[in-house]
Amino acid sequence: MSTPSSRADARSNRARIVEAARDAIAAAAPDEELRLNAVAQKAGVGQGTLYRHFPTRADLLVEVYRHDVDDLVALAPVLLETEPPLKALAHWFDRVANYARVKRGVFAALEASVWKDLSAHSLGPIGDALTLLLDAGRATGDIRPDADAHDVIVLIAFLTRLDESEWDERARHLLGIVLDGLRVRVAD
Amino acid sequence: MSTPSSRADARSNRARIVEAARDAIAAAAPDEELRLNAVAQKAGVGQGTLYRHFPTRADLLVEVYRHDVDDLVALAPVLLETEPPLKALAHWFDRVANYARVKRGVFAALEASVWKDLSAHSLGPIGDALTLLLDAGRATGDIRPDADAHDVIVLIAFLTRLDESEWDERARHLLGIVLDGLRVRVAD
DNA sequence: ACCTGAACACCGTTCAAGT
DNA sequence: ACCTGAACACCGTTCAAGT
Numbered sequence: 001m002s003t004p005s006s007r008a009d010a011r012s013n014r015a016r017i018v019e020a021a022r023d024a025i026a027a028a029a030p031d032e033e034l035r036l037n038a039v040a041q042k043a044g045v046g047q048g049t050l051y052r053h054f055p056t057r058a059d060l061l062v063e064v065y066r067h068d069v070d071d072l073v074a075l076a077p078v079l080l081e082t083e084p085p086l087k088a089l090a091h092w093f094d095r096v097a098n099y100a101r102v103k104r105g106v107f108a109a110l111e112a113s114v115w116k117d118l119s120a121h122s123l124g125p126i127g128d129a130l131t132l133l134l135d136a137g138r139a140t141g142d143i144r145p146d147a148d149a150h151d152v153i154v155l156i157a158f159l160t161r162l163d164e165s166e167w168d169e170r171a172r173h174l175l176g177i178v179l180d181g182l183r184v185r186v187a188d
Numbered sequence: 189m190s191t192p193s194s195r196a197d198a199r200s201n202r203a204r205i206v207e208a209a210r211d212a213i214a215a216a217a218p219d220e221e222l223r224l225n226a227v228a229q230k231a232g233v234g235q236g237t238l239y240r241h242f243p244t245r246a247d248l249l250v251e252v253y254r255h256d257v258d259d260l261v262a263l264a265p266v267l268l269e270t271e272p273p274l275k276a277l278a279h280w281f282d283r284v285a286n287y288a289r290v291k292r293g294v295f296a297a298l299e300a301s302v303w304k305d306l307s308a309h310s311l312g313p314i315g316d317a318l319t320l321l322l323d324a325g326r327a328t329g330d331i332r333p334d335a336d337a338h339d340v341i342v343l344i345a346f347l348t349r350l351d352e353s354e355w356d357e358r359a360r361h362l363l364g365i366v367l368d369g370l371r372v373r374v375a376d
Numbered sequence: 377a378c379c380t381g382a383a384c385a386c387c388g389t390t391c392a393a394g395t
Numbered sequence: 396a397c398c399t400g401a402a403c404a405c406c407g408t409t410c411a412a413g414t
Contacts, residue, residue, distance in 0.1 A: 007377065007378065009378075009379080010377080010378065010379090013378090013379080033406095035405090035406070035407090036406080036407065036408090037405090037406060037407070037408095038406095045379075045380080046379060046380040046381055047380085047381070047407085047408075047409090048378095048379070048380065048381075048408090048409075048410075049378080049379055049380075051407095051408070051409080052378075052379080057407095144365075146361070147365060150358075151358070151361070151362060151365065154346050154349070154350070154358070154362060155343075155346060155362060155365065155366070157346055157349060158342050158343060158345055158346065161342070161345060162342070170338075170339070170342070173334070173339070174339060174342060174343060177332075177335060177339065177343065177366070177369040177370065178343070178365070178366070178369055179369070180368065180369040180371075180373060181365040181366055181367070181368040181369025181370075182365065182369075183368075183373075185368060185371075185373075185374075186373075186374055195396070195397065197397075197398080198396085198397065198398090201397090201398080221387095223386090223387070223388090224387080224388065224389090225386090225387060225388070225389095226387095233398075233399080234398060234399040234400055235388085235389075235390090235399085235400070236389085236390075236391075236397095236398070236399065236400075237397080237398055237399075239388095239389070239390080240397075240398080245388095
């Protein structure tokens with residue numbers, strides 16, 4: 001996916017924009033919107049240059065968190081090698097929660113890219129990772145067959161909204177409830 | 189809560205603002221933001237007048253949907269009179285979903301007012317209705333004891349985000365998963 | 377090819393002047 | 396007391412002119 005851009009300055013600009021955006025997100029208040037003009041200024045480029053490289057806000061956010069998302073995606077198969085599917089899913093949820101806590105923007109970007117992908121009838125790499133986990137759980141009969149990756153993404157999107165102050169007491173607890181909802185119910 | 193405003197024109201202005209906002213929301217695209225200046229213009233009042241009556245955007249939205257929210261709140265005890273708690277909760281979810289589908293703004297306002305209330309360590313009337321339903325379910329041993337109204341509000345907030353096109357296939361299905369997560373698990 | 381930054385459009389919010 | 400609407404502030408977005 002490396003865009004071998006024809007000019008060195010273009011590549012350097014692109015890198016500086018991403019860096020400036022990362023800094024701006026880290027410095028900003030929890031749910032403060034990323035101000036694109038400020039990013040351009042910090043990066044030392046014109047606004048038009050930012051738009052040339054990242055036509056939409058989501059494009060920029062996705063790039064900023066590309067590595068984090070990649071890590072998350074790569075984790076799914078690794079977990080499945082050493083744990084039963086249900087436990088793997090639980091651990092994956094934990095990891096998602098961690099990312100989302102440290103930098104709220106990760107999940108915002110994840111949501112943005114997923115929504116974009118939804119129109120294209122694909123769930124993106126995160127959807128693939130989830131499908132892997134859900135399929136494994138279905139195979140062992142632990143996870144209900146009528147829940148897909150799309151469902152789970154929508155259900156755990158609340159992580160974006162949780163307030164910093166209530167994170168510790170609520171994030172894992174709520175993910176636990178969702179996990180229980182995804183499990184196959186034994187007859188009652 | 190009736191503010192017996194000292195001037196007739198003030199009351200009439202307030203009413204016209206609410207009416208204009210309702211119309212604007214009904215006419216606007218699904219997730220289009222409500223433009224306050226446009227509301228003021230439609231209502232035939234100055235922008236300052238709108239701000240005098242509704243200092244924040246949430247204040248206005250809450251007022252627009254006051255009756256809908258009241259209905260939702262009043263429904264909870266009625267359901268509990270004729271149905272077992274778990275079924276009552278399921279039906280209440282259905283009703284919430286209906287409101288949210290027809291006018292997406294209902295739920296946005298509900299969320300806004302709840303977030304406001306959260307700071308004040310209260311969950312508002314919606315939280316009270318939910319507490320009623322959850323308590324009843326706990327008493328019969330159907331609903332897990334470690335889930336409160338706050339949890340449920342956060343969990344079903346996804347209704348705000350669902351796209352019109354996927355509503356029918358997804359809203360009830362996802363609410364069902366949440367409901368299962370809220371049930372007490374029989375030993376497995 | 378790519379970049380710059382002035383300029384435009386759009387909204388939210390305030391406040392001095394009116395009634 | 397309450398209202399008006401011009402004015403300000405702020406951002407996103409475009410595009411003619413530069414290199």
